[in-house]
Amino acid sequence: MKISIMGTNGFLSTAIAKYANREHWILDMYGLDIPVRHGYDNFYKVNLMDTEMDCSGLMDSDIIIYAIGAGIQANLQEDFNLIYNLNVTAPVTICNKLKELDYKGIFVTFGSVFEMGETKEERFFTEEDVLTSLCPTSNDYTVSKRMLSKFVASYKHGFKHWHFYIPTIYGAGENPKRLIPYVINAIRNGEELHFTAGEQTRQYVHVNDVPRLLAMAFEKNLPSGLYNIEGKETLTVKKIVTLIHQAMGKRVPEGCFGSVQRADVGMKYLALNGKKLKNAIGFEATVRITDTIDLY
Structure with missing residues (x-):
């Protein structure tokens, strides 16, 4: 099998590429920088902010x-033009070019549970729920993902x-400022921890479950469509912090919750219902957060 990945050295793209290496798939990479954490067969330098991508080389993927x-x-405070170009304009343009070239393979894109916005409901949301949500949102990332x-x-x-x-993806190699590595590193280094009140609920899927899903979808001939990847665990931030402390033999320090503010606290409950994907190909996430602490 041959796969092409647009995006080099990203957290998700690296996990998919490493899986492709293990499966001995032919792998072409497209992006700004040469891949550094996995093997590949061909690398093509592409800057989607400057030029439209030539898709003719993708036809045999x-x-x-x-x-x-x-x-x-x-925290990166990326320019809104960058966000809309990379999250909407570029993938839409590629879709149209693939259509013009009569591509016969499979194209994969990703949405986000954050497209639900500031919902007040507390349940696992279906694909239709996410697609049609009109709940308020205050960031360009969510708006751009809704558009795609x-x-x-x-x-x-x-x-x-x-x-x-996709829900919140985690695993070794993710941005150290994100919740799980932040907590693990602070405990190891004896540093003070600071959180919001910790009442917001998030669903988590390990990054290695995603390429496994892609392989299952290909093997079982998954039809075109929108699909939720339901994470293995759905927990409040406070519960995640507590589980990590317990797994590392520590107690949660007093006064660490409620000491900071974050823009996403208005999104109280974000979780995906994965029944559609499970019924189609039998996929279920398998990895728990506490299984991965030693890998960070």
């Missing part, structure tokens, strides 16, 4: 994965297109 994005890390999902759900094409809504 069984799967093309668009893993380029911007805006997910609020609406396009994917509506446009006509002759190739297969999987669009996966």
Whole structure:
């Protein structure tokens, strides 16, 4: 099998590429920088902010994965033009070019549970719930992801297109400022911890479960469509912090909750219902947070 991944050295793209290496798939990489943490067969330097991508070299790929994005890390304060170009304009343009070239393989894009916005409901949301949500949102990342999902759900094409809504992805190699590595590193280094009140609920899927899903979807001929990837665990921030402390033989320090503010606290409950994908190919996430602490 041959796969092409757009986006080099990203957290998700690296995990998919490493899986491809283990499976001995032919792997072409497209992006700004040469891949540094995995092998590949060909690398093509591409800057989607400057030029439209020549898609003719993708035609013999069984799967093309668009893993380029911007805006997910609020602390990076990325320009809104970058966010909309990489999250909407570029993938839409590639979809249309693949259609023009009569591509016959599979194109993969990713949405986000954050597209639900500031919902007041506390339940696992279906694909339709996420696609049609009108809940308020205050960031360009969520708006751009909603725009891409609406396009994917509506446009006509002759190739297969999987669009996966994903919850919070975690695992060794993720940004150290994100919750799980932040807690683990602070405990190891004896540093003070500071959190919001910790009442917001998030669903978590380990990054290695995603390439396993892609392999299952290919093997079982998953039809085109929008699919939720339901994470293994759905927990409050406070519960996650507590579990990590317990697993590392520590007690949660008093006064660490409620000492900071974050923009996403208005999104009280974000979790995906994965029944559609489970019924289609039998996929279930397998990795728990406490299983991965030693890998960080």
